[in-house]
Amino acid sequence: MSRLWEDPRFGPLAHELYRRCGLVFEGGQAHLFRKRVERRALEAGYGDVDSYLERLAFGIDPEEFERLVDLLTVNETFFFREPEHFRVLLDEFWPRWRERGEVRVWSAACSTGCEPYTLGMLLRERGWHEGVDILASDVSTRVLGEARQGVYTEFALRNTPAYYRQQYFRMEGARFHLDASVRSMVRFQRINLAGPEPWEPPGRFHAVFCRNVLIYFDLEAKRRVVGRLVASLRPGGVLVVGRSESLLSVPEAPPPLHRGGVVVYRLPEEAENGSEVSPFGWRSHV
DSSP states (O other), rough: OOOGOTTTHHHHHHHHHHHHHHHOOOOOHHHHHHHHHHHHHHHHSSSSSSHHHHHHHSSSSSHHHHHHHHHSSSSOOOTTTSSSHHHHIIIIIIHHHHHTTTTEEEEEOOOOTTTHHHHHHHHHHHOOOTTTEOOOOOOOOOHHHHHHHHHOGGGGGTTOHHHHHHHHHHEEETTTEOOOHHTTTTEEEEETTTTSSOOOOOOOOOEEEESSSSGGHOOOHHHHHHHHHTTTTTEEEEEEEEETOOTTTTTOOOOEEEEEEOOOOOOSOOOOTEEEEEETTTTTEE
16 A cells, blocks of 8 residues: 555545556655646646546546646656667577567557667568567557657667667657658557556567566556566567566566576466466466
């Protein structure tokens, strides 16, 4: 239970944000939460903060609720972030997947699209861009709109090698425009990973990326999200989380696999006779 929920003024809205999106605000984040909500109430033209809090907490203004989620979610991202994950995916797993037909990947918290677009560039360099389906999703409609445009500042390209800047970006003023050949490889969809609604997987994927997101959830929300991500994997598929994140305390996670100095979580291949489905969606031998 979050201490912020005990706040008689801000608690109901904070709890509703957790219920609907899994967001938790503790310590300094709770102070930032209050300040941002107060500022947004004034920007939205409400006469007082209390009426704003009440309307959002009780679902009276759903469009404004989404705008507040956009304001409160952390959307920092950049191209070629934690590149060792891409290297392991392409070197260790992708050749085998390609032999079996179309390869499907889900970037489950894509923010402004740097992660799925990085994968797209790397695939084009290897000549593997055909027969690929890349889904990118986020809870924020604002960042999804920016991702579809594919226009970035220098800050987003701060880790991008010079070759990729020259090959895949066009400079206009102070903005970098990503080439259409890469943008066309990715389809975008709004998905709330931690929402209370019944879960229907958006597909079955060989790889699911959910990096540097789970650290913002408490254990209950983290278990719910990981269970949903795992339910979206194909047998033999891998779940990739951030370098600073661990799923050792999450029983829904598949077994960890150490490759190339990083850890991924991989479902076993389709089970043979004598195997059974585990309660967490992956199979184990008996």
